[in-house]
Amino acid sequence: MLKKSLTLALALLNLLPSSKPNRFKDIFITPISDKQYISFSFIVNNPCDTEFKIYVETPGCQDTYLYRNKVYILLNFSDQFLLPKEIIFDNSCLIFMAKSNTSSSFLRFDLKVQNPLYNLNEYTTFTMEDALQYLDDRETIHYAQETLNFNNLANNLVLSRPFLPFSHISITQESNFYMDYLTFDEIVMRILDKENLFSLFKHKNNYVDIRLELEKIGQNYKLSLLDKLYVHNEKLLLSSQPKEGFVRTNYIYLPKNCTKRLFKIEIQFKNLGIQKINCKYDYNIEIKEKYFGSCSTAKHCVQIEESLNLSEKNKVEVFL
Amino acid sequence: MIIYLTVVLMFSFTIMNFTNTILYNSIDQRFYSSLKSTAENSIAYDGDILYFDKYILNQKINKLLKYELIDIVSNKYYLYINYFYGDGTVCTYRCKMVNIRLKVVISSTATYDKAYSLTIV
Numbered sequence: 107m108l109k110k111s112l113t114l115a116l117a118l119l120n121l122l123p124s125s126k127p128n129r130f131k132d133i134f135i136t137p138i139s140d141k142q143y144i145s146f147s148f149i150v151n152n153p154c155d156t157e158f159k160i161y162v163e164t165p166g167c168q169d170t171y172l173y174r175n176k177v178y179i180l181l182n183f184s185d186q187f188l189l190p191k192e193i194i195f196d197n198s199c200l201i202f203m204a205k206s207n208t209s210s211s212f213l214r215f216d217l218k219v220q221n222p223l224y225n226l227n228e229y230t231t232f233t234m235e236d237a238l239q240y241l242d243d244r245e246t247i248h249y250a251q252e253t254l255n256f257n258n259l260a261n262n263l264v265l266s267r268p269f270l271p272f273s274h275i276s277i278t279q280e281s282n283f284y285m286d287y288l289t290f291d292e293i294v295m296r297i298l299d300k301e302n303l304f305s306l307f308k309h310k311n312n313y314v315d316i317r318l319e320l321e322k323i324g325q326n327y328k329l330s331l332l333d334k335l336y337v338h339n340e341k342l343l344l345s346s347q348p349k350e351g352f353v354r355t356n357y358i359y360l361p362k363n364c365t366k367r368l369f370k371i372e373i374q375f376k377n378l379g380i381q382k383i384n385c386k387y388d389y390n391i392e393i394k395e396k397y398f399g400s401c402s403t404a405k406h407c408v409q410i411e412e413s414l415n416l417s418e419k420n421k422v423e424v425f426l
Numbered sequence: 427m428i429i430y431l432t433v434v435l436m437f438s439f440t441i442m443n444f445t446n447t448i449l450y451n452s453i454d455q456r457f458y459s460s461l462k463s464t465a466e467n468s469i470a471y472d473g474d475i476l477y478f479d480k481y482i483l484n485q486k487i488n489k490l491l492k493y494e495l496i497d498i499v500s501n502k503y504y505l506y507i508n509y510f511y512g513d514g515t516v517c518t519y520r521c522k523m524v525n526i527r528l529k530v531v532i533s534s535t536a537t538y539d540k541a542y543s544l545t546i547v
Binding site for chain 2: 413
């Protein structure tokens with residue numbers, strides 16, 4: 107009797123419209139980046155006695171499957187699966203299916219693949235109307251738009267400073283989906299250094315790589331150093347490792363004895379924003395005059411003159 | 427005899443004076459010629475302003491004296507280093523102006539005593 111009552115109660119619970127059995131939630135689909143495997147995660151309600159299937163259809167969603175898999179959700183209500191990048195093409199469809207005796211769900215997402223490496227010297231604005239596809243609690247797919255704007259991109263900078271600038275670039279993100287931070291996988295500043303001015307850094311094909319990150323200032327994002335850098339106060343020599351005589355710095359200094367005037371810089375952005383943009387920005391920096399040196403060629407110098415001040419204060423011991 | 431002694435004394439004084447002048451000029455030339463580069467190599471930069479690093483400058487001036495004036499026979503060297511701000515008031519931190527005075531007793535009758543003022547402009 108007790109067993110029958112319990113079965114009846116459970117059956118009634120399952121029939122209540124508010125319980126929304128076998129439904130997916132927390133699925134967020136963004137463009138596919140250049141990773142080897144792509145991970146999708148999701149959460150389901152009431153997974154008992156339900157069969158879950160995941161498909162990837164050919165571009166155009168023509169019922170030809172590139173990938174098919176059954177998912178078994180036992181105790182956990184959430185799961186994730188990995189897809190090899192090779193089977194995903196631009197405009198492929200990702201299908202989530204759930205089927206039980208009482209209900210079924212069918213969700214179809216369009217997949218975007220971000221292949222090109224954009225050149226910021228040519229394009230400075232990137233807009234995607236369906237950059238993000240996500241589910242609400244009623245299992246409806248919504249589309250979020252994203253626009254990324256790169257500002258202050260100059261191809262040539264003429265300066266009189268003893269360091270290489272990168273924080274002049276600013277990025278703005280506009281989206282109808284709330285994001286508290288502009289995401290990225292990696293931002294690298296690459297400095298061509300054939301002269302070995304950054305002698306304490308590892309060089310790869312004559313390039314020194316320094317990792318950067320994004321810092322939110324008001325509505326804009328600026329670049330700042332992710333790698334910790336240390337500078338020798340006297341020689342202005344830069345190091346990525348703390349050493350005796352070196353202090354932390356937020357600048358990419360040029361050594362004091364540097365005579366090089368023209369620097370080629372490249373900044374690479376990997377999987378930036380919801381759109382997962384891959385782009386690079388090349389620029390030249392011309393150091394107009396030496397920051398410190400002789401008074402005829404440098405911005406700053408030491409002037410020496412005979413003094414009448416024969417004070418006997420602050421005697422310094424002489425060791426000969 | 428008196429005339430002879432006077433001539434010898436005058437000759438000795440002239441020679442001594444001549445030697446002292448040569449030594450004086452030699453010290454000055456060697457000290458002055460290296461002082462500017464020594465001061466330049468003691469400049470630090472904090473990302474905002476250039477300034478003399480006191481500790482490094484003191485060390486480097488000592489090295490300069492050691493290498494440049496080692497052959498000057500004197501055991502009396504006096505060095506005074508005073509830092510100033512641009513307006514002439516005494517400076518304690520991130521100083522752009524330094525007054526370096528070197529006093530070397532060459533002989534009982536002659537002393538090299540000269541000061542140089544160096545300013546970062």
